[in-house]
Amino acid sequence: MxxxxxxxxxxxxxxxxxxxxxxxxxxxxxxxxxxxxxxxxxxxxxxxxxxxxxxxxxxxxxxxxxxxxxxxxxxxxxxxxxxxxxxxxxxxxxxxxxxxxxxxxxxxxxxxxxxxxxxxxxxxxxxxxxxxxxxxxxxxxxxxxxxxxxxxxxxxxxxxxxxxxxxxxxxxxxxxxxxxxxxxxxxxxxxxxxDDKPWLQAPARLQCEKQRDWFFWRQKRGVIIAGRMSAAEGQQLAHWAKTLGWPLIGDALSQTGQPLPCADLWLGNARAVTELNQAQIILQFGSSLTGKRLLQWQAVCEPQEYWLIDSLPGRLDPAHHRGRRLVSDVAGWLEQHPAEPRAPWYSAVEQLSSQAWERVSAQRDTFGEAQFAHRITAYLPEQGQVFLGNSLVVRLVDALGQLPAGYPVYSNRGASGIDGLLSTAAGVQRASARPTLAIVGDLSALYDLNALALLRQVSAPFVLVVVNNNGGQIFSLLPTPPAEREQFYLMPQHVDFAHAAAMFGLNYHRPENWDALDQAFAGAWSKAGATLIELVVKETDGAQTLQNLLAQVSHL
Incomplete structure (x- = not known):
């Protein structure tokens, strides 16, 4: 043999x-x-x-x-x-x-x-x-x-x-x-x-039992927190929450349309927290929450009941609330637990969300990464999808933007590393064959630079936006020691990505204003292939804009 x-x-x-x-x-x-x-x-x-x-x-x-x-x-x-x-x-x-x-x-x-x-x-x-x-x-x-x-x-x-x-x-x-x-x-x-079947068939499907007291709890004051889920589930959850008259705090990855946008801003306002604390039950659908203020409120809220619904097993609740851990897909759970039409019980949260959005919109003309996050909807491809990088990018989109309900959003928010982001985005595009917008920071792009080779084989228009703020500016939001911040945390590299795009044969643009960016996107979406758009911004403007807006909204 x-x-x-x-x-x-x-x-x-x-x-x-x-x-x-x-x-x-x-x-x-x-x-x-x-x-x-x-x-x-x-x-x-x-x-x-x-x-x-x-x-x-x-x-x-x-x-x-x-x-x-x-x-x-x-x-x-x-x-x-x-x-x-x-x-x-x-x-x-x-x-x-x-x-x-x-x-x-x-x-x-x-x-x-x-x-x-x-x-x-x-x-x-x-x-x-x-x-x-x-x-x-x-x-x-x-x-x-x-x-x-x-x-x-x-x-x-x-x-x-x-x-x-x-x-x-x-x-x-x-x-x-x-x-x-x-x-x-x-x-x-x-x-x-x-044949086309396994030799040994042993399917085991996780199925959540219907909560018999749901008819009682759906008549109470509730709050819905939406984490990571599918696009269809996000859209379904948004409609379900509206029917119940409960506020929905949607993460950027929830695909719910974030009906109360800028949650990471208005959750810093005491009036919002006071109103939310009147909730008798909180339902969290999906895990991996992004917003810092949402995580802070989630950690200290004390409703009578806290239910967490996710298809993944495990606790998935870093605050360890007393309540129910329900292992189920979101769509199946919503079908089992219909909403009863009721008038909204909240008002301050809705008002603060609207005011926060107005404060963000007032700064949209400045050319910067915070403003790009706010304007993101204008750059999404039709029938497409978006991949959000980690660190500052996803936080700015979560805090300042509003993605459409049911629009596919992908990210690596499990371990939240910056390694492999371009490769993951390439895989998302290959599996779906949809036009794809991917947004990452400059250090994330450098970390996975050889993945640009994978973008030579895209099957639909693909735009990679590299937000170049010269280093890991997420650390500008943290109390890192000022004397050591640049050398040991930010690590600015002083590079541009024109040569990288040329090495792998990708289209390249470096717009310096909104008109140039609009033209770059229009050209990229009109043809097959990958385009790298380098958004060179002032180093700390994005982090400072977020901090300034937080301060403004907290005093509304």
Missing amino acids: SISSFNRRWATVILEALTRHGVRHVCIAPGSRSTPLTLAAAENRAFIHHTHFDERGLGHLALGLAKASKQPVAVIVTSGTAVANLYPALIEAGLTGEKLILLTADRPPELIDCGANQAIRQPGMFASHPTESLALPRPSQDIPARWLVSAIDNLLGSLHGGAVHINCPFAEPLYGDMDENDLLWLQALGAWWQ
Whole structure:
């Protein structure tokens, strides 16, 4: 029996088993030890293949594909530090629920801990961050194919979210012609090859029970907090809240349309907090809240009941309220718990929100990042989507902007890292084929700069806005020591991105006023391909504008 041939047969079963669990996108990095997996994926016509030379970016590309497709995405990498580079994306998926299947090639056991090249201890290397892990043995005809396929099915059949790690050791040789002698091992699976279902079917669906006392609570004064959810759920929740007559405090990622915009400003006003504290029940849908003032109020509010509804398991409440943790998708929960039409019970909050919006709008003519966040709706592509970077970008949009209800918004707000943001945005675009606006800061763009290579393959207009405020200006909002702030926190790089765009063949603009920015966007949306728009702004203006507005609104 040829070792290289049987390695391929073994990998073929693994990849085919993945198709039975909805995997269509496979992300592949170059490597020799992963050859059996790579070639098995290449031969399987069910897959759409994506490649990238950087495993860290590849993991985030898969993360973006999973976000937009709502389906599990497979990743294939070779052994050694290539595997370790998947860690950031794996962590993010564990916190936000995207399904990633990491297929990591490995040296066989006899090459571990003996000085062999590119051999590290891979089983268990991701600690508690994967939802599940499976350390496969070295391929052997002594192990039935039905064991292998049922092991994969058992791992994936009950996966509700997060990443799974499947470690796949392969002995050499890795290359060679296929051997017909090992076909009998594959054929033992019989009609499974002509089917489209898993070998072992063990679906387990999380279903929240209807809250029998909802008819009682829906007649009370309530507040709704909306965190991360899908576009359709955000739109549905906004209508549900309006029917109830309850205030909805919508995060930028909620896609509810933020009916009370500028929450991060007006929550700093004592009148707003006093009124909200009259609530008898608070319902939070989705997690990963952005606004600092919202998080502060959420931490100290003490209603009679606090319910948190999210499809992810776990507490998801850093304030540890006494109440109910209801594991359910938002749409399903709303259908189970209909709203009863009632008049709004709040007035101060609505008034303060309107006044805050007017204060922000009064400064919209100044060319800066805070004003861009306020104007963001004007730059969204039709039938498109937006990806928001972390740090100051998402906070400004959350505090000063108002995104349309039901408009798709994506972000990496689980671990909230700035690594892999461009790669994730590229994955979101590939999975959806929609026009895409991505907004990141200059340090975030530098962190994932080689992901610009992925933007050469977009299937619809893609605009990457790099807000260049020369460093990590988020630290301007924090009480960092002034003497050490620039060197150890802000870390200004004094770069522009024209050369980076040229290196990867992307269209590039550096507008210096609103008219030039409008023209750059109009041109970018009118043609296929990617455009990098560098928004060079004064270093601390964005943070200072936010702080000034906070002070103004707090005294209204």
